Amino acid sequence: MERTEVLVIGGGLLGCAVAYHLARGGAGVHLIEKDQLNRHASGQNAGSLHFQLEYRMIQHGHAVAARAAEALPLHLDAMNSWAGLEDELGEPCGVRRGGGLMLAETPEDLALLAHKTHLEHSHGLDVELLDARATHALAPYLSERVVGAAWCPGEGKADPRLVTHAYARAARRLGARIETGVRLTALRHDGRHWLADTAAGPRLSARAVVVAAGVWTAEVAAMADIRLPVVPVALTMTVTAATRPLVPHLVQHAGRRLSLKQSAEGNILIGGGRAAKFVQHAGTLDLDARPELRLDSVFAGADAARVVPAVQRLPVLRVWSGATSLAPDQLPLLGAVPRRPDLYVATGGSGFTLGPTYSRLLAEQILTGSTALPLDDYSPARFGALNFV
Numbered sequence: 001m002e003r004t005e006v007l008v009i010g011g012g013l014l015g016c017a018v019a020y021h022l023a024r025g026g027a028g029v030h031l032i033e034k035d036q037l038n039r040h041a042s043g044q045n046a047g048s049l050h051f052q053l054e055y056r057m058i059q060h061g062h063a064v065a066a067r068a069a070e071a072l073p074l075h076l077d078a079m080n081s082w083a084g085l086e087d088e089l090g091e092p093c094g095v096r097r098g099g100g101l102m103l104a105e106t107p108e109d110l111a112l113l114a115h116k117t118h119l120e121h122s123h124g125l126d127v128e129l130l131d132a133r134a135t136h137a138l139a140p141y142l143s144e145r146v147v148g149a150a151w152c153p154g155e156g157k158a159d160p161r162l163v164t165h166a167y168a169r170a171a172r173r174l175g176a177r178i179e180t181g182v183r184l185t186a187l188r189h190d191g192r193h194w195l196a197d198t199a200a201g202p203r204l205s206a207r208a209v210v211v212a213a214g215v216w217t218a219e220v221a222a223m224a225d226i227r228l229p230v231v232p233v234a235l236t237m238t239v240t241a242a243t244r245p246l247v248p249h250l251v252q253h254a255g256r257r258l259s260l261k262q263s264a265e266g267n268i269l270i271g272g273g274r275a276a277k278f279v280q281h282a283g284t285l286d287l288d289a290r291p292e293l294r295l296d297s298v299f300a301g302a303d304a305a306r307v308v309p310a311v312q313r314l315p316v317l318r319v320w321s322g323a324t325s326l327a328p329d330q331l332p333l334l335g336a337v338p339r340r341p342d343l344y345v346a347t348g349g350s351g352f353t354l355g356p357t358y359s360r361l362l363a364e365q366i367l368t369g370s371t372a373l374p375l376d377d378y379s380p381a382r383f384g385a386l387n388f389v
Contacts, residue, residue, distance in 0.1 A: 005208065006028065007031075007206035010031075010033060010214060013160075013352060016037065019171040022176070030177045033181075034216075041325075043161060049079075051100075051152055053065060054252065056330065062115060067331070071354075071378070073124075077372075082095055089169075094162050096264070098250070103253050103254060104149060105307070109255040113129055125152065135147075139249060145306060183198060184223070188224070194207070217333075228380060230325045230327065236271075237319070237320055239316070240315065244266065246308070268311055275297055290321055298319050334361070338381045344365070
């Protein structure tokens with residue numbers, strides 16, 4: 001049986017970034033991924049770096065928005081992390097921060113934005129509420145339907161095809177071992193170490209384990225007799241043909257699930273949390289099967305054209321589905337799992353945007369027992385009444 005100091009389960013952005021930070025801190029690290037690196041959520045999202053509160057965080061009333069805003073210190077940290085990430089990892093990650101607009105088309109949308117910006121200001125985020133005139137002066141490509149926007153100059157985009165692999169290469173240079181095509185089948189603690197079996201048989205012994213398995217997080221945690229409240233969510237993304245420089249900003253919408261941005265190659269990427277549908281067998285979600293497309297989500301291009309009319313002339317090249325995971329309270333699930341020694345988890349919403357911060361803080365906790373930012377609000381312990389028997 002092979003021995004390592006920390007076993008990381010999952011080869012997405014979070015897993016590879018945790019491996020990088022642990023290796024940089026001097027720990028022995030072994031990462032296993034059941035498929036290929038970046039095969040799932042980290043490589044299938046639209047690459048938004050959205051530090052404002054998202055639509056899903058503000059649509060259910062002020063109390064829910066206030067709860068989501070408790071994670072804004074992580075947003076501020078992540079904004080700084082992305083600014084220096086390419087220099088830190090030594091290779092391009094497609095990071096472009098031209099600022100982000102969250103749009104309003106109705107008085108109700110504007111009221112949501114006003115409350116949102118007040119919350120964000122109270123946590124230190126640089127965001128400004130613009131009226132219609134200021135919005136169109138900044139973004140003349142927008143439809144006249146847009147009556148205002150929240151402007152955050154630190155927002156932007158990154159290339160999901162590049163970031164995870166950049167972290168993985170940096171981790172390897174620091175000595176981390178990364179294996180793909182290795183599926184975990186059992187995880188147990190013998191009183192001293194975690195023992196991990198794989199489809200190839202008993203393989204690994206580790207002092208600590210990090211579960212960064214995305215939608216499979218609950219499945220992996222169950223192997224350690226833990227029920228984590230992780231909700232898989234299936235999403236749809238759309239990309240148009242390339243066009244001239246048209247949308248220099250990250251664009252989101254305050255009143256519905258819509259985001260769009262333009263890639264370096266000129267394609268318009270449309271996302272924002274539009275639903276796809278998990279394949280089910282006898283009522284059980286098949287997380288290994290690619291989610292099925294939904295007709296209403298396929299027409300995202302038409303929805304985007306409402307606010308950026310030039311999109312209407314662009315042919316759609318591809319529509320694809322992906323999956324991510326959320327905790328029921330919209331906050332990350334990050335940190336040590338109670339009553340399971342040296343078992344850690346990293347998942348939850350905004351895993352791409354906040355991944356550099358999640359991974360660095362979790363590595364700090366594992367290596368030193370303390371973190372630069374408090375993790376108590378995001379700890380799995382907040383669901384202790386439901387779990388950890």
